[in-house]
Amino acid sequence: MQRRARYVAVTCITLLTLVALYRKYAPLLDPYGSSEDSLVSLPDYAPESGSPSTRESSMGPLHPPAMSGDSGCGNISSSERRANATFIMLARNSDLKGALLSVRQLEDRFNRRYGYPYVFLNEEEFSEDFKRRIRVLTPSRVEFGVIPREHWFQPDWIDAGKANAEMGRMEQMNVKYGGNLAYHNMCRYNSGFFFQHPLVLKYKWYWRVEPSVKFHCDIARDPFLFMEENDKVYGFTLAVYEIPATIRSLWTHVKEFMARHPEHIHAEDNALGFISDDDGRSYNRCHFWSNFEIASLDFWRGAAYTDFFAHLDAAGGFYYERWGDAPVHSIAAALLLRKDQIHLFEDIGYQHDDWSHCPRTHEMWEAGRCLCDSGNSFDYSPDSCRPKWDALVGA
Ligand SMILES: Nc1nc2c(ncn2[C@@H]2O[C@H](COP(=O)(O)OP(=O)(O)OP(=O)(O)O)[C@@H](O)[C@H]2O)c(=O)[nH]1
Ligand SMILES: *[C@@H]1O[C@H](CO)[C@@H](O)[C@H](O)[C@H]1NC(C)=O
Numbered sequence: 001m002q003r004r005a006r007y008v009a010v011t012c013i014t015l016l017t018l019v020a021l022y023r024k025y026a027p028l029l030d031p032y033g034s035s036e037d038s039l040v041s042l043p044d045y046a047p048e049s050g051s052p053s054t055r056e057s058s059m060g061p062l063h064p065p066a067m068s069g070d071s072g073c074g075n076i077s078s079s080e081r082r083a084n085a086t087f088i089m090l091a092r093n094s095d096l097k098g099a100l101l102s103v104r105q106l107e108d109r110f111n112r113r114y115g116y117p118y119v120f121l122n123e124e125e126f127s128e129d130f131k132r133r134i135r136v137l138t139p140s141r142v143e144f145g146v147i148p149r150e151h152w153f154q155p156d157w158i159d160a161g162k163a164n165a166e167m168g169r170m171e172q173m174n175v176k177y178g179g180n181l182a183y184h185n186m187c188r189y190n191s192g193f194f195f196q197h198p199l200v201l202k203y204k205w206y207w208r209v210e211p212s213v214k215f216h217c218d219i220a221r222d223p224f225l226f227m228e229e230n231d232k233v234y235g236f237t238l239a240v241y242e243i244p245a246t247i248r249s250l251w252t253h254v255k256e257f258m259a260r261h262p263e264h265i266h267a268e269d270n271a272l273g274f275i276s277d278d279d280g281r282s283y284n285r286c287h288f289w290s291n292f293e294i295a296s297l298d299f300w301r302g303a304a305y306t307d308f309f310a311h312l313d314a315a316g317g318f319y320y321e322r323w324g325d326a327p328v329h330s331i332a333a334a335l336l337l338r339k340d341q342i343h344l345f346e347d348i349g350y351q352h353d354d355w356s357h358c359p360r361t362h363e364m365w366e367a368g369r370c371l372c373d374s375g376n377s378f379d380y381s382p383d384s385c386r387p388k389w390d391a392l393v394g395a
């Protein structure tokens with residue numbers, strides 16, 4: 001036993017030394033490689049996929065050192081199972097600075113140990129500068145996609161005169177982003193199309209990330225595998241109230257959908273109680289804040305949500321009103337899933353704008369080496385829907 005332990009230790013040290021030497025000197029073996037090629041001197045842990053990495057170096061694709069779980073080397077993440085998952089960030093070229101900050105924190109707090117890939121989406125081509133500055137932050141596969149026109153822009157069947165008039169009215173009434181056409185396109189895209197993008201189709205799970213968000217704590221376990229292993233479908237951190245003027249007729253259309261498609265509604269054990277205080281007669285405006293989401297792409301691609309989105313889209317509310325993807329996703333998750341398929345990631349410290357979620361218990365906060373102050377968490381402020389979630393799940 002002791003001899004085996006010594007043998008294993010020597011083998012491990014030798015292997016690790018070789019890997020370290022290789023990482024250090026590999027670029028020198030390829031002095032003519034472009035700067036882009038040299039970015040791939042670290043292994044690409046992207047899940048098995050048909051298409052080769054877009055960034056193979058001239059030495060061919062590299063793989064993490066093969067170390068099986070029982071090699072005795074301890075738990076080296078690169079040898080552990082990965083989910084079929086990606087980060088997704090929708091961004092403009094002008095969002096570069098915020099995008100860098102978000103990726104840097106995600107890498108430091110989580111992904112440097114996991115190597116999940118990234119997909120960046122934009123209705124225009126990303127600039128070379130955007131790609132170069134993002135890629136330098138991570139050895140993971142990073143892909144940049146352009147959104148198909150028909151998925152982004154206001155469709156022809158929308159009455160443009162009516163949409164313009166309504167946007168003008170919302171602008172006058174100071175409805176946040178009400179008069180901003182690009183924002184309407186973005187909300188509709190995030191509601192009905194991002195999961196169909198060709199670069200996204202090859203994945204089952206995603207983690208939505210926005211520019212300039214903050215990750216406050218170390219994320220020690222793999223949230224994607226957690227979702228998979230616990231039969232979860234939708235994960236969130238913050239829950240807030242929607243602005244009433246943006247969703248004037250949304251609930252009317254949701255009720256229509258429920259009447260027309262009872263086969264899609266999980267009436268027995270869904271989370272209707274989170275979004276309605278009167279058993280479905282009205283919407284209490286609570287929603288999961290969708291700038292953070294860890295969820296199943298297959299759920300959005302499935303029959304229930306496809307029918308749900310088609311029903312809402314046909315009503316035109318993404319343009320005649322300013323329906324956000326957050327209430328649309330949240331209402332769908334609350335009605336079409338069992339409530340135990342929705343997960344609150346209490347341990348993921350997160351901030352968007354000034355609103356932050358910080359783990360409540362001292363143990364969790366300490367284990368995560370959190371930068372946030374639990375006392376400043378938004379969760380139990382009057383504008384938070386967290387108490388409704390707690391009540392629903394009996395927390
Ligand atoms: N490519 C592209 N991305 C956009 C556009 N508008 C918004 N986004 C992205 O869509 C997401 C949501 O937009 P935000 O401006 O953050 O909207 P918000 O989170 O509701 O509001 P604030 O963050 O408070 O401004 C972010 O990832 C943005 O980068 C756009 O016109 N084009
Ligand atoms: C290593 O992995 C094994 C099996 O997956 C697990 O039981 C053990 O707790 C892990 N150890 C550490 C230090 O994470």
Ligand SMILES: *[C@@H]1O[C@H](CO)[C@@H](O)[C@H](O)[C@H]1NC(C)=O
Binds near residue numbers: 201
């Ligand atoms: C990942 O998930 C997608 C969508 O469900 C699927 O099409 C693809 O085959 C999966 N890839 C792997 C390697 O399992």
Ligand SMILES: [Mg+2]
Binds near residue numbers: 210291352
């Ligand atoms: Mg935002």
